[in-house]
Amino acid sequence: MNIIPFPDRAEWPALLAxxxxxxxxxxxxxxxxxxxxxSGGDAALIVLAxxxxxxxxxxxxxxxxxxEIDAAEDQLSDELKSAIRQAYQNIRLFHERQTxxxxxxxxxxxxxxxxxxxxxxxxxxxxxxxxAPLFSTVLMLGIPAQLAGCREIVLCTPSNNxxxxxxxxxxxxxxxxxxxxxQAIAAMAYGTESVPQVYKIFGPGxxxxxxxxxxxxxxxxxxxxPAGPSEVAVYADDSAIPxxxxxxxxxxxxxxxxxxxxxxxxxxxxxxxxxxTLTTQLGKLSRQTLAAxxxxxxxxxxxxxxxxAIDLLNAYAAEHLILSVENAETVAEQIINAGSIFLxxxxxxxxxxxxxxxxxTLPTNGFARAYSGVSxxxxxxxxxxxxxTPEGLQNVGPVVEAMxxxxxxxxxxxxxxxxxxxxxxxxxx
Amino acid sequence: MNIIPFPDRAEWPALLAxxxxxxxxxxxxxxxxxxxxxSGGDAALIVLAxxxxxxxxxxxxxxxxxxEIDAAEDQLSDELKSAIRQAYQNIRLFHERQTxxxxxxxxxxxxxxxxxxxxxxxxxxxxxxxxAPLFSTVLMLGIPAQLAGCREIVLCTPSNNxxxxxxxxxxxxxxxxxxxxxQAIAAMAYGTESVPQVYKIFGPGxxxxxxxxxxxxxxxxxxxxPAGPSEVAVYADDSAIPxxxxxxxxxxxxxxxxxxxxxxxxxxxxxxxxxxTLTTQLGKLSRQTLAAxxxxxxxxxxxxxxxxAIDLLNAYAAEHLILSVENAETVAEQIINAGSIFLxxxxxxxxxxxxxxxxxTLPTNGFARAYSGVSxxxxxxxxxxxxxTPEGLQNVGPVVEAMxxxxxxxxxxxxxxxxxxxxxxxxxx
Numbered sequence: 001m002n003i004i005p006f007p008d009r010a011e012w013p014a015l016l017a018x019x020x021x022x023x024x025x026x027x028x029x030x031x032x033x034x035x036x037x038x039s040g041g042d043a044a045l046i047v048l049a050x051x052x053x054x055x056x057x058x059x060x061x062x063x064x065x066x067x068e069i070d071a072a073e074d075q076l077s078d079e080l081k082s083a084i085r086q087a088y089q090n091i092r093l094f095h096e097r098q099t100x101x102x103x104x105x106x107x108x109x110x111x112x113x114x115x116x117x118x119x120x121x122x123x124x125x126x127x128x129x130x131x132a133p134l135f136s137t138v139l140m141l142g143i144p145a146q147l148a149g150c151r152e153i154v155l156c157t158p159s160n161n162x163x164x165x166x167x168x169x170x171x172x173x174x175x176x177x178x179x180x181x182x183q184a185i186a187a188m189a190y191g192t193e194s195v196p197q198v199y200k201i202f203g204p205g206x207x208x209x210x211x212x213x214x215x216x217x218x219x220x221x222x223x224x225x226p227a228g229p230s231e232v233a234v235y236a237d238d239s240a241i242p243x244x245x246x247x248x249x250x251x252x253x254x255x256x257x258x259x260x261x262x263x264x265x266x267x268x269x270x271x272x273x274x275x276x277t278l279t280t281q282l283g284k285l286s287r288q289t290l291a292a293x294x295x296x297x298x299x300x301x302x303x304x305x306x307x308x309a310i311d312l313l314n315a316y317a318a319e320h321l322i323l324s325v326e327n328a329e330t331v332a333e334q335i336i337n338a339g340s341i342f343l344x345x346x347x348x349x350x351x352x353x354x355x356x357x358x359x360x361t362l363p364t365n366g367f368a369r370a371y372s373g374v375s376x377x378x379x380x381x382x383x384x385x386x387x388x389t390p391e392g393l394q395n396v397g398p399v400v401e402a403m404x405x406x407x408x409x410x411x412x413x414x415x416x417x418x419x420x421x422x423x424x425x426x427x428x429x
Numbered sequence: 430m431n432i433i434p435f436p437d438r439a440e441w442p443a444l445l446a447x448x449x450x451x452x453x454x455x456x457x458x459x460x461x462x463x464x465x466x467x468s469g470g471d472a473a474l475i476v477l478a479x480x481x482x483x484x485x486x487x488x489x490x491x492x493x494x495x496x497e498i499d500a501a502e503d504q505l506s507d508e509l510k511s512a513i514r515q516a517y518q519n520i521r522l523f524h525e526r527q528t529x530x531x532x533x534x535x536x537x538x539x540x541x542x543x544x545x546x547x548x549x550x551x552x553x554x555x556x557x558x559x560x561a562p563l564f565s566t567v568l569m570l571g572i573p574a575q576l577a578g579c580r581e582i583v584l585c586t587p588s589n590n591x592x593x594x595x596x597x598x599x600x601x602x603x604x605x606x607x608x609x610x611x612q613a614i615a616a617m618a619y620g621t622e623s624v625p626q627v628y629k630i631f632g633p634g635x636x637x638x639x640x641x642x643x644x645x646x647x648x649x650x651x652x653x654x655p656a657g658p659s660e661v662a663v664y665a666d667d668s669a670i671p672x673x674x675x676x677x678x679x680x681x682x683x684x685x686x687x688x689x690x691x692x693x694x695x696x697x698x699x700x701x702x703x704x705x706t707l708t709t710q711l712g713k714l715s716r717q718t719l720a721a722x723x724x725x726x727x728x729x730x731x732x733x734x735x736x737x738a739i740d741l742l743n744a745y746a747a748e749h750l751i752l753s754v755e756n757a758e759t760v761a762e763q764i765i766n767a768g769s770i771f772l773x774x775x776x777x778x779x780x781x782x783x784x785x786x787x788x789x790t791l792p793t794n795g796f797a798r799a800y801s802g803v804s805x806x807x808x809x810x811x812x813x814x815x816x817x818t819p820e821g822l823q824n825v826g827p828v829v830e831a832m833x834x835x836x837x838x839x840x841x842x843x844x845x846x847x848x849x850x851x852x853x854x855x856x857x858x
Contacts, residue, residue: 083831107786222799370651402512
């Protein structure tokens with residue numbers, strides 16, 4: 001990895017910039033696919049599956065049969081099933097506590113306002129195919145959907161991995177479709193004869209899937225968040241164990257050649273040790289080519305002080321931030337931009353990826369400056385409700401009249417004045 | 430207004446559809462403006478202000494001087510100032526209670542997870558010019574920004590209305606710029622020499638502003654929500670007072686010719702009475718031409734039963750929903766799609782627009798199916814944090830190892846195994 005000692009603050013933006021992805025060309029490919037599915041429905045999905053995935057969906061159908069989903073359980077080892085069940089429990093427990101109780105607030109006497117959370121009726125989850133069958137993501141998206149009470153939970157995935165089906169059943173997915181790529185996003189955004197139209201779309205994917213999500217979002221479809229390559233930043237001092245740090249950097253790097261890995265430290269000794277053990281550990285990985293590629297673009301930054309480190313980390317806004325420093329919890333309090341933070345030597349990112357309870361769908365690419373990771377909030381709408389008594393209207397009405405008049409909105413004022421007049425008539429002083 | 434008696438459910442989608450707005454042409458106008466500001470900065474803003482707003486910003490500067498903002502107070506009547514202060518208090522009280530305390534959750538022994546809310550560092554608010562100076566929207570966006578602790582609150586508005594400046598000062602806006610239109614959105618999205626780049630953009634605007642927001646959102650900029658014309662649905666029975674209902678419909682209709690107004694009732698009598706009084710009241714409005722135009726496209730729908738009414742209202746997903754029915758609160762419990770709900774005869778929408786405490790930036794155009802209105806949540810990110818003790822890792826570690834292996838993510842597994850091995854070595858059984 002490139003070691004950068006004491007960079008000037010003026011250099012930070014360039015150092016911390018993510019590779020810019022040109023989206024125009026991908027959009028030009030994706031937009032016609034969206035249109036094809038919008039106008040062609042199921043038939044278009046079958047043609048596109050043949051074209052891109054070399055799969056014939058005309059026989060087995062687009063939807064995965066319940067019997068196939070039920071049968072998945074028998075294909076998994078007991079060890080894996082019990083691991084998935086434990087992860088399910090932990091994730092469920094953490095997300096359950098995000099439920100917000102209804103609280104009525106009297107802002108003025110007789111003026112009562114509250115909010116209620118309602119699950120989004122229909123949501124769509126996308127799980128990519130590829131080498132890593134991301135059943136963990138089925139849990140991460142499905143559990144909050146289930147807790148929110150979403151009535152229809154649609155899952156599109158080109159993978160037929162039994163662990164994905166097993167997880168889908170656990171979280172109460174209502175329909176599974178063997179559809180992949182941008183066309184899956186289109187199917188859920190517009191609906192087809194088989195695929196229900198949903199109101200919000202979640203999940204990871206390649207650049208085509210991401211582009212499809214951004215394009216349907218431009219039309220008003222809700223999506224979880226914009227996405228970029230996965231990334232980790234580790235801030236470590238001499239209390240960190242170099243082999244652990246190296247293992248954490250590698251567990252990020254193996255995601256793909258475009259993964260972002262950053263190590264920040266005030267200790268030159270630590271940086272040197274990590275760099276050494278990194279090379280040894282890399283040799284032992286099955287995905288070492290991918291990981292090595294990712295490390296080529298990655299950086300180890302030596303900084304003067306903890307204050308510098310914190311500023312730099314806040315400027316970077318990492319998806320995952322590991323704080324392997326002595327005073328980790330104090331440092332965490334000063335972090336204002338990050339997706340998820342991992343404290344100390346025994347909290348590797350991979351535990352958060354699978355089973356600690358937190359969600360692993362997190363803002364990448366600096367989006368943590370404005371976005372949160374997926375949570376129960378992502379699957380509910382909060383509807384505000386208000387009730388005003390006649391007395392309440394007498395209290396708040398004059399405020400509204402004055403403001404509406406100043407905004408030149410007559411009818412807004414009249415809706416109040418008419419009621420106040422009728423109250424005055426009914427109860428003359 | 431068009432009265433539609435007992436429409437068949439099959440007709441609902443067409444009846445409830447919002448007018449489709451073709452965005453392509455507007456985008457073609459807006460995209461070059463965004464590019465111009467991105468590359469040209471302040472100079473481009475000055476050129477565009479001259480071109481679109483016939484305003485010369487080269488002399489007075491883009492930023493409104495603090496002295497001008499401070500002077501605004503003296504230009505307002507005491508009545509208006511005290512109304513704005515009261516609204517400020519109510520809105521602040523309601524939004525303050527949306528603060529979520531940090532709660533640490535032990536999902537397994539030794540595995541502790543929590544979330545902390547952090548204000549988005551830099552936010553941008555847009556307030557349009559035009560006939561109605563929307564200082565109320567300054568409160569609705571600025572108060573939660575202030576409560577969230579956003580460090581930089583940028584306001585762009587082509588209006589120099591003193592009430593807007595007064596409200597901006599109340600909510601702690603840090604910088605005000607006299608920039609309007611799509612170019613204001615571009616300035617805040619990309620930053621210029623004068624205008625700070627922000628991380629999330631909020632606020633209403635015309636189709637050009639909306640299009641600019643959607644285009645920068647496609648690039649990853651966070652925005653409050655997609656927008657469409659404002660709308661109200663009123664569900665009324667014979668307990669409703671027809672003159673009040675008519676006044677509420679008109680207070681929506683006066684927003685603009687494209688406003689959507691819908692009345693749903695099981696009572697033909699009520700519908701007839703509202704329709705009559707509507708005509709009389711319309712004649713008294715200063716914005717009657719606009720309102721009359723909006724009413725032309727609006728509908729009164731007679732339904733068979735309360736169950737039908739609720740289904741129809743959920744299918745419509747109104748921005749504002751007034752329930753002027755005897756059992757309003759019970760009905761509200763069955764509403765799953767709406768921006769904000771107003772209960773009973775004395776809760777006109779305009780109170781929520783200004784001063785009850787709820788936010789008036791709400792999802793239009795059916796977006797309430799997936800989106801919530803603006804709240805404190807809109808101005809914070811929730812960062813998850815986790816800490817695992819050595820014992821905790823021994824509990825959760827094997828779960829992670831099994832799942833990572835099944836997802837073929839070696840290095841994820843190794844990050845745990847390495848630590849578990851080191852613990853086993855340190856404490857041999």
